[in-house]
Each structure stands twice: as C-alpha cells, then as structure tokens.
Amino acid sequence: MAQPKYTTHHGMVDILPDEIRKWHFLEDLIRTEAEKFNFEEIRTPIMEQTELIVRGLGQMTDIVSKEIFSFSRGEDNYVLRPELTAPVVRAYVENRLDQRGGSQKLYYIGPMFRAERPQKGRQRQFHQFGLEIMGSSDAIADAEVIAFMIHIYRKIGIKNTTLKLNSIGDPESREKYKAALKAHLKPNFEKLSEVSQKRFENNPLRILDSKEEEDRPFIETAPLLTNYLSETSVNHYTKVKEYLGDLGIPFVEDPYLVRGMDYYTETAFELISPDLGAQDALAGGGRYDLLVEEIGGMPTPAVGFAAGMERLFIACEEMGIHLGSEKKVDVYIVTLGDAARKWGLLQLSALREKGISATMDYMGRSMKAQMKDANRENARFAIIVGENELKEGKFTFRDMVKSEEMLLSFKEILNVLF
RNA sequence: GAGCUCGUAGCUCAGUAGGUUAGAGCGCCAGGUUGUGGCCCUGGAGGCCGGGGGUUCAAGUCCCCUCGGGCUCCCCA
Structure with a gap:
C-alpha cells in the first residue's frame, strides 16, 4: 500500500x-x-x-x-x-x-x-x-x-x-545501603556490564535491576537493601x-x-x-x-x-476479554421521497427529546440500502415512511430483531418505545 | 542509540524456476425483490505490488539504496 x-x-x-x-x-x-x-x-x-x-x-x-x-x-x-x-x-x-x-x-x-x-x-x-x-x-x-x-x-x-x-x-538507610553495595561491587567493577558501570556512581541501586548476564553473580551475592532498613x-x-x-x-x-x-x-x-x-x-x-x-x-x-x-x-x-458493548441505535427512520425525509428530520428531534437515540440516511439512498444501513447500525427499530404513510398518518414500525411490523401513528410508536 | 524482521486492494493474505491485461476471502457499492435488513446469487468499484535506482528482451518476483511498520536490547505504563 x-x-x-x-x-x-x-x-x-x-x-x-x-x-x-x-x-x-x-x-x-x-x-x-x-x-x-x-x-x-x-x-x-x-x-x-x-x-x-x-x-x-x-x-x-x-x-x-x-x-x-x-x-x-x-x-x-x-x-x-x-x-x-x-x-x-x-x-x-x-x-x-x-x-x-x-x-x-x-x-x-x-x-x-x-x-x-x-x-x-x-x-x-x-x-x-x-x-x-x-x-x-x-x-x-x-x-x-x-x-x-x-x-x-x-x-x-x-x-x-x-x-x-x-x-x-x-534516604538515610538507602545511603548506608548504597555505600555497602558499592563496596561489594567495587572489586569487580571491571567485570560489570557497561550500563552498570555507568550507574555505579550516579544510580547504583538500579544495578540490582540489571538483566545483563555478566552482572548476575555480583547481584546475587550483593547485600540486601532489606537488611539496611x-x-x-x-x-x-x-x-x-x-x-x-x-x-x-x-x-x-x-x-x-x-x-x-x-x-x-x-x-x-x-x-x-x-x-x-x-x-x-x-x-x-x-x-x-x-x-x-x-x-x-x-x-x-x-x-x-x-x-x-x-x-x-x-x-x-x-x-479473550471483550470490553464494552456493541454500537447500537434505538430507531432508524427509513424515508422515501423528499416529504418523508423532511418528516424524518423533524421526528428525529422528537425522539431524541424523549431520550431515544435515532438516526436516518443522509445520502438519499434506496430503501434497501437504508434497511441495510439500519441493520449495520444495529437499529432496534425502523420507522418506514413514504407517501402513503404521510397521507394516512400511520407509519410502518419494524422491530428489527423480531422482524415484525405494525402500522402505527407516531404517537402510538412513542408509546411502544417507552 | 543498536539488532532482527516484514512491506501486494479498506482488512487478512495467495502470487508457482522472473514471462502477456496482478488474484482470493472479508468489507464496500449496485442488482436479483418497481417500498423492506441479516442468508443466498450476480455484477461493480477499489492496487504506480511502500518509494528510487540497477540487472534483464522481460521484475510483484533478483541486487542496491531509501522510507514505513512490527519485534527485541536498555528502561518503563
């Protein structure tokens, strides 16, 4: 790439x-x-x-x-x-x-x-x-x-x-210990790893932490800080x-x-x-x-x-632990035609006002594409609205999980959602 | 700062001894269903094969350089 x-x-x-x-x-x-x-x-x-x-x-x-x-x-x-x-x-x-x-x-x-x-x-x-x-x-x-x-x-x-x-x-006991540690290491200073030699003066305690193989014998025989507390x-x-x-x-x-x-x-x-x-x-x-x-x-x-x-x-x-839940939305409004899109836009605010998460298509796509999108977005419900629904005041309310539909007024839909 | 290793579609990867227009699965888009998702089928878009140079009639494939990623040493979260 x-x-x-x-x-x-x-x-x-x-x-x-x-x-x-x-x-x-x-x-x-x-x-x-x-x-x-x-x-x-x-x-x-x-x-x-x-x-x-x-x-x-x-x-x-x-x-x-x-x-x-x-x-x-x-x-x-x-x-x-x-x-x-x-x-x-x-x-x-x-x-x-x-x-x-x-x-x-x-x-x-x-x-x-x-x-x-x-x-x-x-x-x-x-x-x-x-x-x-x-x-x-x-x-x-x-x-x-x-x-x-x-x-x-x-x-x-x-x-x-x-x-x-x-x-x-x-700090006092650590200073005493540092002195003892340095006294212990000093005779073998030349045999210590490069990093440890560098730490000898400014940070001898960290030598204890060393993973260098050549330091091991000297660390193992070193005095323990525990005994200097x-x-x-x-x-x-x-x-x-x-x-x-x-x-x-x-x-x-x-x-x-x-x-x-x-x-x-x-x-x-x-x-x-x-x-x-x-x-x-x-x-x-x-x-x-x-x-x-x-x-x-x-x-x-x-x-x-x-x-x-x-x-x-x-x-x-x-x-294999999964943290967090899947993304989802309560309602996806599927619209057909300009009037329906405008209706959808207004109902989105009404739903959100009630604390229901809601979205719709912004790309003017086909109904099938919108349904597919609703599925992908994990919508719990879809409200399908076209010319007929607008005229009748009854909307197709689809349960996306159960795959069941009802024809309801928007007010009835709100009741179902609570 | 040093070492090792890997770069081919959005992602995971195939690409045979170098040989025509570079492939698959998933994902994406569309159609099959003139108003219905998940499953299935069909089609499509999407790659300067990380970049540059070299060898060769011919390079994703070989060589060099370079950029980027990953891992390791040191140390830390």
Whole structure:
C-alpha cells in the first residue's frame, strides 16, 4: 500500500470509532470504582514546566535524561508530561489542596508522552490512569492504593498477574545501603556490564535491576537493601504486608525491585503480567514521602500508582476479554421521497427529546440500502415512511430483531418505545 | 542509540524456476425483490505490488539504496 502523505508521528496512534467503546468502558469503570473508594478526579495540563519534571523525577533517571519531549518558547520551557505524579503534586502545592483538610485522594486518567522507541506495549503517546493519596504516612494508605489497583484488574477479569512488592526505605538507610553495595561491587567493577558501570556512581541501586548476564553473580551475592532498613521502615513495610494479607491480596516480595523515578521512598510495587511480552508491567507505584517538599510544599507523605491503559487492553486481548458493548441505535427512520425525509428530520428531534437515540440516511439512498444501513447500525427499530404513510398518518414500525411490523401513528410508536 | 524482521486492494493474505491485461476471502457499492435488513446469487468499484535506482528482451518476483511498520536490547505504563 502506498504510504499516505500525512501520518501520525512515530509511536502515536489514532483511537478509531471501532475501538473507542472499550476506552469508554474502561474510563467509566475507573471513574465509578474510584468514586466508590471516595477518590476525586484531578485534571492537569498536558504540558508542564520542564524544571518540575527534571526536579521531580530526577535528572539522572532514564525518563528525564532521554525520554522527554520538551521545547522552549521565549523564556518558558515546556515538557509534555511523561507521568502524572509530579504534576499532581505540583497542583496540590500550587492550589493549596492541603487546606481542604484531611488527606487528599485524587485519581486521574489521561495521555502521557515519552520519546522512546515504540514496540509492543510501548508508545510515545500512551494513556495512564492512577491515583495518589496525599497527606498520610499510614500503611493503610499504601494498602488502599494497592487494593484499588488490584480491584480494577479483578473487576475486568485479568487474573494472570503478579504483584511484586519491596521497600526501599528512607534516604538515610538507602545511603548506608548504597555505600555497602558499592563496596561489594567495587572489586569487580571491571567485570560489570557497561550500563552498570555507568550507574555505579550516579544510580547504583538500579544495578540490582540489571538483566545483563555478566552482572548476575555480583547481584546475587550483593547485600540486601532489606537488611539496611531503619526500624521505622521495617515497621511500615511489615504493616503494608499485613494489610495486604488481611485483604486477601497475594504478593511476591522482590528485594531487587527498584523503580525508575528518584522520588520513591519506602514501599515500591509493580503489577506484572506474562501476557504483555517484553514490556510486562501493567502498573506500578509506591510511596514518595519527600516529593511534596522537594517541589516546594510542606513536608507531606504520599503514595500512589499509575497503570498503563494500552497494556491493560493487551492483557484483555490475550485473555479473550471483550470490553464494552456493541454500537447500537434505538430507531432508524427509513424515508422515501423528499416529504418523508423532511418528516424524518423533524421526528428525529422528537425522539431524541424523549431520550431515544435515532438516526436516518443522509445520502438519499434506496430503501434497501437504508434497511441495510439500519441493520449495520444495529437499529432496534425502523420507522418506514413514504407517501402513503404521510397521507394516512400511520407509519410502518419494524422491530428489527423480531422482524415484525405494525402500522402505527407516531404517537402510538412513542408509546411502544417507552 | 543498536539488532532482527516484514512491506501486494479498506482488512487478512495467495502470487508457482522472473514471462502477456496482478488474484482470493472479508468489507464496500449496485442488482436479483418497481417500498423492506441479516442468508443466498450476480455484477461493480477499489492496487504506480511502500518509494528510487540497477540487472534483464522481460521484475510483484533478483541486487542496491531509501522510507514505513512490527519485534527485541536498555528502561518503563
């Protein structure tokens, strides 16, 4: 096929009418379930100040160092948001949401942008939903965040998942651990993979995450972060695990789980699925107790997660789950002749006024073509109107499912439709 | 940034050792039914065989370049 003149940018996809129903279904589900958990939606701009993202996620992270779309205009630096935790925290601080009292429970749905090489489950514009609880350091908050996340996947029927859990502690214990880890790796520095060598100074924790074969022996013998956690961190982590157990949410502890953003503290978790291929993370999140202060707000503990919507759809496909209903319309008005077309146009509004969805042919096609169209559009009923019907004031009212017809006045049709 | 792989109708794909006007199924349009959908039958529209160059009497088919898609590494949703 010849390549069209204009196409979407690499890694950016159109969501077409045939697939929009599953999006609506998922969005509706997220909204109704989030409200059951008493979360409120927040919408922030697609673009933020570059500095917010750099400071928030960390200069050295992969996302900031090579995956953000940014540009400047005059004095201002813009960035297409690569995630929403930092922007939500910004909004929380900027709008003094803490003054609403209590902890703030926020959820969001929307597009994110990362300049990566697209592949299965990875696009440059993709969609996430997620939630954040601001103002609570209690493990109950961690448990609720995870519970909501799991709840959504259970509700949809995606069962083949694993919840990975870890605690990365507070900054002090992490510093102590980093020192110990570096001491352990240093004698074999030359044998480490190239990426790991690069991370040795600026981000040694991520070496634990390495999938490079040559790193494995050193990772396996490395000290565990778990053993360097402060008493407070251990207590918090223990509580989280206890609550998850009580809630009947199975999890696997993964002491090597380290997440990509610098703002994480304490609890870190990831929901993975073997159905996704190489990009196996359905959702991920954790606690970020220092981010609010980092961005200029009062010290405020917080925890949240983000989930990839496209990846959720991939998991559904693999499991044969169909989201959303078929497209349909209540009434299709089939018209013959100009007078009938005008009559149809007027009755469309009358039907819609009553809350009935209705449509008609706009192309002046034959009756057969209109019936075919009504069928394709999944019309429940067809109203057929020509010269005779107009004269008599009685219209052919066809039940498209039962294939039965009656001759009724428009008023009688309205009665049947209720 | 690196590697692998694939580009033939709207979609899924056939195209035999290079050989005349490039095919099928689905979808679309029309007719069979002068006012009736889904099933069936018939017909039609729709392809610079991704683009450019080369080899050859002859290229969808072979070679080179290029563009685009998909997958993988890294990392993440």
